Amino acid sequence: MTTLLDQMRGCRLFRPIDVQVAQLLARLDQGHCAELPVLAALASWATGQGHTCLPLSEVRALLADTGLDSAPYADPEALTQALLTSPVVGRPADIRPLILDRQRRLALFRFHRDETAIARALRQRSTGIEPLDLPAALPLFETLFPAVAPADPIDWQRAAAALALLKRFVVISGGPGTGKTYTVARILALLIALSQPKPRIALAAPTGKAALRLQESIRAASATLPPPLTEALPDQAQTLHRLLGFQSQRSGFLHNAANPLHLDVLILDEASMIDVALMAATLTALPPACRVILLGDRDQLASVEAGNLFGDLCGDETPIRWSDRMVAQVQPLLGQRLPPSPPGPEPEPLADSLVSLYTSRRFRTDSGIAALAQAVKTGDPDSVAGVLLQDTADLRIVGTEGAALETRLREYLAPFLLPLLTASSPLAALEALGQRRLLCALREGPAGVEGLNRLAEAIGRDQGYIPPTERLYRGMPLLILRNEYKLGLFNGDAGVLWPDTEGRMQAWFPQTEGAVRQIGLSRLPAWQTSYALTVHKAQGAEFDRVLFILPQDDAPVLSRELLYTGITRARAHLTLLCPHDLLLRTIVRQVVRYSALKEKLRHPESGPASTGPLNLSI
DSSP states (O other), X not given: OOOHHXXXXXXXXXXXXXXXXXXXXXXXXXXXXXXXXXXXXXXXXXXXXXXXXXXXXGHHHHHTTTSSOOGGGSOHHHHHHHHTTSTTEEXXXXXXXXXXXXXXXXXXXXHHHHHHHHXXXXXXXXXXXXXXXXXXXXXXXXXXXXXXXXXXXXXXXXXXXXXXXXXXXXXXXXXXTSOHHHHHHXXXXXXXXXXXXXXXXXXXXXXXXXXXXXXXXXXXXXXXXXXXXXXXXXXXXXXHHHHHTBOTTSSSBSSSSSSOOOOSEEEEOSGGGOOHHHHHHHHHXXXXXXXXXXXXXXXSOOXXXXXXXXXXXXXXXXXXXXXXXXXXXXXXXXXSOOOOXXXXXXXXXXXXXXXXXXXXXXXXXXXXXXXXXXXXXXXXXXXHXXXXXXXXXXXXXXXXXXXXXXXXXXXXXXXXXXXXXXXXXXXXXXXXXHHEEEEESOSSSTTSHHHHHHHHHHHHHHTTSSOTTOSSOTTOEEEEOSOBGGGTBOXXXXXXXEEOTTSOEEEEEEOGGGOEEEEEGGGOOSEEEXXXXXXXXXXXXXXXXXXXXXXXXXXXXXXXXXXXXXXXXXXXXXXXXXXXXXXXXXXXXXXXXXXXXXXXXXXXXOOOOOSSOOOOOO
């Protein structure tokens, strides 16, 4: 007789691990809830899709096309009552494998725990206003942010700096070129000048690539500061994992609640890439008085792992509205009158920790890249269609409808690859790789990473730049796939192969200020050829020229956020190869991630603790 678990194993919706979760919890449940196996599998499946919880209202629709009987899962209220009869399901204050909240969202305990820890820590940091020596701060503000005319648009960079002095937790969101690191460099200069003793500061990002870019950006921004204000400014950034003390042989990090970091200020860049588990670990390892400043772009892709942390922090309100009390505190430091708040209820406390930067200084007013990014961000097909008709120097959109894809790719790939394949030194090859990149949405297929890597090598061999029989060759680009702290290599780091002075093939990687270093191939962690990168892998990096290739056919991964993130990797020129109809369909498709964090941040839920122990006997 076919059991429910057997049916689930044959269901295309579930992964093997989802079925294993269902099987384990069904044994612990001991028959109390007939619906538990399917719901447990769905809760596990949801985490693989980037969600941190499963709304019971979505269950029937998810099961409709799976072959499983969806009728018993049609009524969320009935499912709620059934789940609460199970010893493995608890309310938010309980410790159970599954947690069901008042909004009928089912979550694995660890995600509920992490979101609760984040919400609690950030609510604590968001309350109150830090003391400030206004007479000492005002001259520094005038030096770092020269006053503008009262009638000019609000200087949101200066407003962000004022907010950072007044709050222990600040989120600064802004698109490319809006000056997030420029602003943070000035915030750090203010904190150093106004604090005694000098604050202990750390700069961090979720990936090695993003950390290196943060470090370079802070150094560049520091060069625009008056010399006396740069003396104690930090100039080294690191990954969050390294900051927390990643332990390869043990779970958890070296730094935690029992062994906190000795920090007064933590700057976290590319915060949209941080998942809930890593943020929970970070906040747990910080002293309560430590200031936390997050930088990111709310319109970019969310983290690869489960959750939509940065989007949940920023919320839905645009523009962000501060409380009257916060406006009164910021006003003297701003030197401009903030626009009156629209009528409505008093903003929630977290709103006083949020600020957005709007003015991009990277692109000219006639920039096609900026116009396309804005049109995609708003999700307006008419605006995107208008951009398609424009002729701008920095943007070229090439339709691939009806064309032989490989022919079109060869036409654009060959000249794009030439500077890398004809480089005269490893430094020149690394500079070429850092200046231009092939981006794509998929890993597989002709327009994915694997297909583009094969085609790029074929072009190089056809034109004589790559020896026909060599598997490893001069100028071959590589991408590190795993962190190796002893070597200072991190997942996402890019390098090239190049022979050393004795003819031995080595891997070469960029360092700061134009330096390079070489590492023997036998010492490298896992890596792959990387002429092309997925947009996810390129997140946190920018390139002068980008060739962005979408597939010929629609795919679930295509979304407005992916398009926007790929487009904004380009600083000076973007070529987008795609079917126009697919482009217009993609911009109206937004990523939806189920999460309870947004509500926990703004409306904490409490409930009765469990009245009895959980029986884990199997």
